[in-house]
Amino acid sequence: MNLSLLTLELGVIGLALALLLIDLWTPPALTGRLGLAAAIGLLLILALSWNMSGGPPVVGCGGMFARDGLALFFKRLFLAVGVLVVLMGVEYRERLALGFGEFNVILLIALAGMMFAASANDFVLLFVAMELMSVSFYVLVSFQRSRLPSLEAGVKYLILSALAAAFLVFGIALIFGVGNTTNFAALNAEGVRLAQDKLYWLGLLMVLLGLAFKIAAFPLQMWAPDVYQGAPTPVTALLAIGSKAAGFVLLLRVLFVAAPVLAAHWSKLLMLASAVTILYGNLCAIPQRNLKRLLGYSSIANAGYLLLGVAAVNASGAAAVLYYLAGYLFTLAAAFLVICVVMRDNEDIGALAGLSRRSPLLAGALALAMVSLAGVPPLAGFLGKFLLFRALIERGAAESPESFRSYWLAGVAVIGVVISLYYYFAVIRVMYWAKDPPDLSPIIVPARVQIPLAVCLVAMIYLGVMPGAVLAGATEAVKALKF
Amino acid sequence: MLAWTILISFLGAAALVLLPAESRRAARHTALLTALAGLACALAGAVQYERSAASGTPVDLVNFSWIADLHIHFHLAADGVSITLVLLTGIAAVAGVLFSWNIERRTREFFALYLALIGSVYGVFLSFDLFLLFVFYELAIIPKYFLIAVWGSTRREYGAMKLALYSLVGSAMVLVGLIAAYVVSGAQTFDLTELAKYHFPAAFQHWAFPLVFVGFAILAGLWPFHTWAPTGHVAAPTAGSMLLAGVVMKLGAYGALRVAMTLFPEGLRAWQNEIALLAVIGIVYGATVALVQRDLKFVIGYSSVSHMGFVLLGLMTLSKIGLSGAVLQMFSHGIIAGLLFAVVGRMVYDRAHTRDLTELQPMNLSALAPFAAVTFVIAGAASMGLPGFSGFIAELQVLAGAWQVFPRLTLLAGVGILVGIAFMVRVWIKAFFAEGDIKASAIPIEPISMPERAGALVLLGTTVLIGLWPGLLLNLITPTLNSTLFQGMVKGGPQ
Numbered sequence: 001m002n003l004s005l006l007t008l009e010l011g012v013i014g015l016a017l018a019l020l021l022i023d024l025w026t027p028p029a030l031t032g033r034l035g036l037a038a039a040i041g042l043l044l045i046l047a048l049s050w051n052m053s054g055g056p057p058v059v060g061c062g063g064m065f066a067r068d069g070l071a072l073f074f075k076r077l078f079l080a081v082g083v084l085v086v087l088m089g090v091e092y093r094e095r096l097a098l099g100f101g102e103f104n105v106i107l108l109i110a111l112a113g114m115m116f117a118a119s120a121n122d123f124v125l126l127f128v129a130m131e132l133m134s135v136s137f138y139v140l141v142s143f144q145r146s147r148l149p150s151l152e153a154g155v156k157y158l159i160l161s162a163l164a165a166a167f168l169v170f171g172i173a174l175i176f177g178v179g180n181t182t183n184f185a186a187l188n189a190e191g192v193r194l195a196q197d198k199l200y201w202l203g204l205l206m207v208l209l210g211l212a213f214k215i216a217a218f219p220l221q222m223w224a225p226d227v228y229q230g231a232p233t234p235v236t237a238l239l240a241i242g243s244k245a246a247g248f249v250l251l252l253r254v255l256f257v258a259a260p261v262l263a264a265h266w267s268k269l270l271m272l273a274s275a276v277t278i279l280y281g282n283l284c285a286i287p288q289r290n291l292k293r294l295l296g297y298s299s300i301a302n303a304g305y306l307l308l309g310v311a312a313v314n315a316s317g318a319a320a321v322l323y324y325l326a327g328y329l330f331t332l333a334a335a336f337l338v339i340c341v342v343m344r345d346n347e348d349i350g351a352l353a354g355l356s357r358r359s360p361l362l363a364g365a366l367a368l369a370m371v372s373l374a375g376v377p378p379l380a381g382f383l384g385k386f387l388l389f390r391a392l393i394e395r396g397a398a399e400s401p402e403s404f405r406s407y408w409l410a411g412v413a414v415i416g417v418v419i420s421l422y423y424y425f426a427v428i429r430v431m432y433w434a435k436d437p438p439d440l441s442p443i444i445v446p447a448r449v450q451i452p453l454a455v456c457l458v459a460m461i462y463l464g465v466m467p468g469a470v471l472a473g474a475t476e477a478v479k480a481l482k483f
Numbered sequence: 484m485l486a487w488t489i490l491i492s493f494l495g496a497a498a499l500v501l502l503p504a505e506s507r508r509a510a511r512h513t514a515l516l517t518a519l520a521g522l523a524c525a526l527a528g529a530v531q532y533e534r535s536a537a538s539g540t541p542v543d544l545v546n547f548s549w550i551a552d553l554h555i556h557f558h559l560a561a562d563g564v565s566i567t568l569v570l571l572t573g574i575a576a577v578a579g580v581l582f583s584w585n586i587e588r589r590t591r592e593f594f595a596l597y598l599a600l601i602g603s604v605y606g607v608f609l610s611f612d613l614f615l616l617f618v619f620y621e622l623a624i625i626p627k628y629f630l631i632a633v634w635g636s637t638r639r640e641y642g643a644m645k646l647a648l649y650s651l652v653g654s655a656m657v658l659v660g661l662i663a664a665y666v667v668s669g670a671q672t673f674d675l676t677e678l679a680k681y682h683f684p685a686a687f688q689h690w691a692f693p694l695v696f697v698g699f700a701i702l703a704g705l706w707p708f709h710t711w712a713p714t715g716h717v718a719a720p721t722a723g724s725m726l727l728a729g730v731v732m733k734l735g736a737y738g739a740l741r742v743a744m745t746l747f748p749e750g751l752r753a754w755q756n757e758i759a760l761l762a763v764i765g766i767v768y769g770a771t772v773a774l775v776q777r778d779l780k781f782v783i784g785y786s787s788v789s790h791m792g793f794v795l796l797g798l799m800t801l802s803k804i805g806l807s808g809a810v811l812q813m814f815s816h817g818i819i820a821g822l823l824f825a826v827v828g829r830m831v832y833d834r835a836h837t838r839d840l841t842e843l844q845p846m847n848l849s850a851l852a853p854f855a856a857v858t859f860v861i862a863g864a865a866s867m868g869l870p871g872f873s874g875f876i877a878e879l880q881v882l883a884g885a886w887q888v889f890p891r892l893t894l895l896a897g898v899g900i901l902v903g904i905a906f907m908v909r910v911w912i913k914a915f916f917a918e919g920d921i922k923a924s925a926i927p928i929e930p931i932s933m934p935e936r937a938g939a940l941v942l943l944g945t946t947v948l949i950g951l952w953p954g955l956l957l958n959l960i961t962p963t964l965n966s967t968l969f970q971g972m973v974k975g976g977p978q
Binding site for chain 1: 550551552553617618621622624625628629632633640644647648651652655656658659662663665666667684686687690
């Protein structure tokens with residue numbers, strides 16, 4: 001047992017425990033500071049992570065825990081999400097009836113679960129990390145005990161998540177039954193023999209279903225809009241960014257570390273799931289009026305785009321997934337920060353009317369986020385989609401370069417992008433050019449929102465215009481996977 | 484010199500964003516200065532190019548590595564074809580600002596979006612890296628959409644969204660084709676000159692060419708994907724329709740020529756007849772529909788579809804005379820359509836508050852606004868393709884080229900020209916020179932202002948200048964068609 005491998009995770013858990021204790025002696029008026037302290041703590045851990053190098057991959061804790069470039073990339077991602085979400089929480093704290101201290105603690109524990117997921121090299125750790133996240137989210141989603149939508153969202157999440165966990169456990173049991181091990185590396189070594197056994201395929205399929213829930217992809221995507229709408233905004237943000245990213249790192253590890261033999265066979269299946277997810281998310285987003293619900297459907301669509309990269313089954317696809325997630329992180333964080341400040345009790349898109357005059361910063365940030373989500377250059381969202389399409393077309397060209405049929409999924413994906421322009425632009429139009437906005441009182445944006453918002457905006461533009469460094473990092477990180 | 488056009492336009496847009504919201508005067512002047520500076524750069528660059536490279540080869544302006552991992556370069560270059568269109572953009576930009584002088588609502592934001600659109604258009608015309616070209620092409624969608632959705636008129640939100648979606652569908656098709664070319668060539672580069680050297684497999688070209696060509700041509704108003712054009716033109720504010728017809732439609736035609744036809748010459752041969760047929764249908768259909776419209780802007784909108792049909796027909800001739808006619812027609816139509824929209828949108832609609840021909844009929848506009856009437860008559864004559872104007876020489880070249888390849892289609896296109904004359908004469912009579920019961924002339928309308936006169940003179944002067952002295956542009960275009968980039972597609976033929 002090499003504890004130094006777990007420095008970052010232990011750091012986050014230690015921070016959570018420390019906050020829990022300090023909260024006992026903090027007067028209620030000062031709890032806001034606790035949130036800021038948590039953010040600073042996470043920033044320090046993030047800084048610490050920069051000190052580590054992906055280096056030669058290390059596997060520890062009985063082969064369960066991998067520390068490689070891929071894990072580190074995702075851990076940095078999660079820590080960045082953590083900082084942004086905790087700051088969002090500070091802004092949101094009056095709306096949480098009670099227990100802001102505990103809110104932060106549970107949030108950090110969910111974060112620790114995601115970080116463990118990034119390193120999972122064994123189905124046991126995979127399951128434990130998933131449950132650590134899920135159980136924390138049960139509490140977080142229904143945190144506003146007096147608000148009915150929040151409770152409803154919590155119950156929905158609980159039931160459907162339990163269903164997904166059941167698939168997962170059953171799948172793991174089958175895999176263990178056939179392979180006699182739950183370790184990814186050991187399963188890979190036996191890959192060719194196991195692939196003969198249909199039960200192994202079934203087990204893996206069920207694991208994929210369990211993961212599809214986490215990333216909100218077809219066929220387990222139904223929960224996302226309801227839960228996104230009901231949950232407190234910072235929790236929605238963590239679900240949309242962190243939980244999805246955790247699902248994807250697990251998907252990458254299961255497919256390309258544990259079962260690369262099967263991954264190639266399932267390319268078509270993944271493509272189909274991706275196509276349906278993209279179309280479902282984008283089509284259902286069109287009539288939405290509630291912004292958080294709209295982002296729920298948009299997050300389904302984005303899960304579909306990300307699946308393109310997985311379905312491509314090549315290194316550039318996996319790298320594109322990582323890059324897209326990095327861009328998605330800052331884009332969505334900016335959107336949710338704005339929602340947190342502006343939409344206090346009314347989450348209808350109409351409530352954004354006149355925002356450009358109430359606060360140019362908030363309006364500009366949300367507009368940029370929407371443009372990036374719509375995939376218009378030169379922002380992060382465009383380059384992410386470009387990389388995903390490229391990986392997909394590389395896959396098609398590898399099969400048969402001359403036939404148009406190998407590129408059909410790219411066609412579906414671009415249709416999705418075209419549809420999405422419609423509803424993203426509608427949000428921008430309301431902010432800037434709505435007729436007779438009812439409320440024109442200026443919104444004062446506190447520094448604790450301004451700074452993270454500025455960071456998100458700079459990151460969105462940086463990732464779109466100067467993708468070199470992050471892309472190189474993503475390409476390096478996916479060397480941990482086999483194709 | 485030419486690369487400055489892009490930078491200046493975007494800097495102008497940025498400067499406008501930083502201006503205080505109330506300063507309308509300053510906003511107008513900033514926009515005009517920026518547009519003039521862009522035009523000056525374009526002119527200087529054109530003169531410089533013509534003096535330096537008689538051979539017509541592309542000249543590098545800027546070239547540095549942008550995204551090293553993907554081998555994408557920030558590569559700007561220019562040859563005769565791109566310079567012709569850069570000049571058009573410069574002239575249309577200046578005229579558009581002059582005809583937007585009366586915008587009072589959110590002036591600053593209007594001109595900021597306007598200049599951002601101009602900057603992106605310059606960018607498309609000068610990019611020789613296809614990724615960069617695509618970025619500029621997409622970048623233009625945002626200002627286009629908001630210029631129409633916010634400052635437009637009839638059914639503006641519908642028109643704006645339709646245009647944005649059509650543009651995006653087109654660019655999505657282009658993107659898939661471009662990435663496929665990038666991957667299949669194995670060259671891992673988006674550089675136009677590099678990719679053009681690669682011989683793509685015939686089966687690949689057979690679907691990649693229509694994908695990319697139609698993707699671009701949607702924006703050029705290729706029938707039956709033209710339907711965004713009339714609604715978009717009608718919904719747009721005056722300067723918006725001027726730019727849509729004048730410049731944005733050229734983006735599509737330019738992309739089709741520069742990318743689809745250059746990269747996939749075999750695919751081009753395979754689809755040549757089908758596309759020529761669509762182009763001629765566009766010519767006849769656009770003119771015929773224009774003949775029965777009541778809204779004056781719809782008349783001009785459909786006439787744009789008809790005139791852009793000549794561009795596409797010229798491209799499909801694959802002969803030097805037809806191609807140079809097509810490029811010249813892009814320039815010419817940009818100027819003339821801009822002028823027509825300016826008269827209809829600014830001089831007539833802003834004063835009479837209607838564009839309906841039956842309502843305009845009793846107003847006797849020729850007496851109320853003689854300047855508008857004269858301008859419209861001259862612009863209409865240019866649009867018909869009368870000798871002495873730029874449209875004449877362009878359409879003549881296109882028809883001469885087309886006659887050798889598609890004689891029957893050419894006859895049909897000739898019918899389109901006749902219908903074109905008919906609808907223009909109908910508009911002259913109904914809108915300006917109606918006889919009979921004239922009570923409305925008692926209504927006082929504001930006189931045509933200085934900026935309008937200046938803008939009209941710039942556009943009129945250009946079309947007459949090119950009409951009398953087409954060599955000014957043909958000297959740029961023709962040598963370029965001899966360069967290596969065009970060797971794959973041009974079959975030769977006379978001249």
